[in-house]
Amino acid sequence: MTPEEFRTYGYAAIDWISHFLEHTREYPVLPETSPGELVDRLPRQGPELPEPFDQILEDFEREIVPRSTHWNHPRFMGYFANSSPGEGIIAEMLAAALNPNGMLWKSSPAATELEQVTLDWLRQWMGLPEGWFGQILDTASTSTFHAIVAARVHKGHKCSDATLTLYASKHAHSSIEKGAMAAGIARENVRLIDVDEEFRMRVDLLEAAIVADLAEGKVPFCVIPTVGTTSVASIDPVREVVAIARRHGLWVHVDCAYGGSTAIDERYRHFLDGVDGADSMVVNPHKWLFVPMDLSVLYCRNREWLGDAFSLVPEYLRTTGDERALNYHEYGLPLGRRFRSLKLWFTMRGYGRVKLAAMIHEQIVAAKNLAAQIAAHPDFEICAPVHFSLVVFRHRRSDEFNQSLLDAVNETGEALLSPNVLAGRKVIRLAIGNIQTNAADLAAVWALVQEKASELGGSISREG
Ligand SMILES: Cc1ncc(COP(=O)(O)O)c(C=O)c1O
Known part of the structure; x- marks a missing residue:
């Protein structure tokens, strides 16, 4: 790639990233794909000759992105969430340039x-x-x-x-x-x-x-x-x-x-x-x-x-x-x-301790608020104290019901939660931590959980 080509494609990539970061919510958190699908779609042998770079970028968008689980999505709440804001992305690019x-x-x-x-x-x-x-x-x-x-x-x-x-x-x-x-x-x-x-x-x-x-x-x-x-x-x-x-x-x-x-x-x-x-x-x-x-x-x-x-x-x-x-x-x-310290340096300087601490604090407060709402719902219970940004809860029905509920939520692509077993019972983990997650995201995820629970016929309170 010549410096001129790098400039052209580099700007195109930055445009793509900027759009992606702005519109991450529009992507499904969990992709609709099945094991082996990408392997089957890509050539079995690597190319003998160079391919046009715009073709490679196009394939990134057409083949890779739709089969990606979006950890950068504000409603990715499975495992422990993580983030890559602009500061870190730019630092990674510069680190790769110095190499x-x-x-x-x-x-x-x-x-x-x-x-x-x-x-x-x-x-x-x-x-x-x-x-x-x-x-x-x-x-x-x-x-x-x-x-x-x-x-x-x-x-x-x-x-x-x-x-x-x-x-x-x-x-x-x-x-x-x-x-x-x-x-x-x-x-x-x-x-x-x-x-x-x-x-x-x-x-x-x-x-x-x-x-x-x-x-x-x-x-x-x-x-x-x-x-x-x-x-x-x-x-x-x-x-x-x-x-x-x-x-x-x-x-x-x-x-x-x-x-x-x-x-x-x-x-x-x-x-x-x-x-x-x-x-x-x-x-x-x-x-x-x-x-x-x-x-x-x-x-x-x-x-x-x-x-x-x-x-x-x-x-x-x-x-x-x-x-x-x-x-x-x-x-x-x-x-x-x-050169990993570059992205840490960019992040520490780009936000400063006070802002980083405030973001973490807001997420802890949000987790506690959400836990209070879940605890107040007659069909749900909180299964562990909320010290950080992880909320562990379950529907009061059976383990099977909680698994179906989790699957139903995750299948929408609107949010990703993860399962666990605690004291022999199936529970659902909701981990807040993405930098873009806001109050509206949390309200939407909690509404989605309740909606799927009632679609599955899970209202204990109405029966009672
Ligand atoms: C408490 C704790 N320790 C260790 C790990 C492993 O982390 P890593 O993926 O960086 O190896 C995790 C991953 O979630 C974790 O939650």
């Missing part, structure tokens, strides 16, 4: 130092202790895997060892078990501790499990409480978990992938109570700080603990050791590193 590989300071001084600067800003915004070392990875799953490996090495176990034992709650994200699995921890040595009535890890059971494991000759090495669990957004008692971990010599990694960013608002700082005593934590700005996929941040109390686990410097990567020249590859698994 640095931030493995060493020398391979990209700007990418390296901007990562240091933005992560220190974020650390301060969340009230984490001075001196904690941050690095950007793709996802919370990868960040947690890094923490588990570092914890194992810190315990003095460099290889897999059948006695190493790890603890999390029954509501912990599957990435914890998966990270342990990939780190060579035996599946049967991952203890998922039971929770209390508010879905918080029970610390009495945690300590009892550690004591029992020690008596059996196991080596408890890591505990992972969560601030904002995926299923119900519950908050484990991190401070008490840390106290137990200190008594028994365990590493504490806190999964704040979803809930952590709320701490940029003083009103929600208490959610991170106790995290300052942990050894590492993960927060995902790509979940709830309005930064496009992907950007997860792993903070660790001591940079060298990550170095102990991941530093291996072959001759061709050796640099003259200037103390201020940070070589990120020595603290994590990837050698090549994308």
Whole structure:
């Protein structure tokens, strides 16, 4: 592509993006497609010769967009919602233009130092202790895997060892078990501790499990409480978990992938109570700080603990050791590193902490208001306390009814909610988090849920 062609097609792409961002609501959140449809529609072999670029753009619009689930849609409320506003999109484009590989300071001084600067800003915004070392990875799953490996090495176990034992709650994200699995921890040595009535890890059971494991000759090495669990957004008692971990010599990694960013608002700082005593934590700005996929941040109390686990410097990567020249590859698994900090920098500067905090606050208030409306409806019930922006509810009829209701809502393409099973019962998750979601969207989704419930003949109150 010549610079002239780039200008032409680049403007066309920007026009398309601008229109898309303005009219996202007009797209169905969930596409009408079936598995394999796109595979069948595209050629089985890649092109031998160049194709005209306008044809490629046309195919993007005709083939790709209609088969996309629109995570950028304001009524995408399944899983945990995320966003890519203009600031992040432009930053991604510019990062691709510079295309640095931030493995060493020398391979990209700007990418390296901007990562240091933005992560220190974020650390301060969340009230984490001075001196904690941050690095950007793709996802919370990868960040947690890094923490588990570092914890194992810190315990003095460099290889897999059948006695190493790890603890999390029954509501912990599957990435914890998966990270342990990939780190060579035996599946049967991952203890998922039971929770209390508010879905918080029970610390009495945690300590009892550690004591029992020690008596059996196991080596408890890591505990992972969560601030904002995926299923119900519950908050484990991190401070008490840390106290137990200190008594028994365990590493504490806190999964704040979803809930952590709320701490940029003083009103929600208490959610991170106790995290300052942990050894590492993960927060995902790509979940709830309005930064496009992907950007997860792993903070660790001591940079060298990550170095102990991941530093291996072959001759061709050796640099003259200037103390201020940070070589990120020595603290994590990837050698090549994308310039992800640029989109964090653009977002942090484009909004400022006060505006970002206000947006998060508004979404928490909106979630609580919606939960109050749902709780007031005789046919529905709220199934978990609403601390953040996740509302977990169910229709009082059967599990089958809730599944049909969820399917009926999602099939309209007007909103996307997600299922879960809580205490053996089918529940519906509604997660607010997209930057464009407004009060009208929430009212529309709640109206849609009620409409579909009554179409399915679900009014218990009328019968009663
Ligand atoms: C609490 C929590 N931890 C970890 C993850 C995994 O996140 P990622 O997709 O960044 O690996 C999720 C995903 O939703 C989550 O909710």
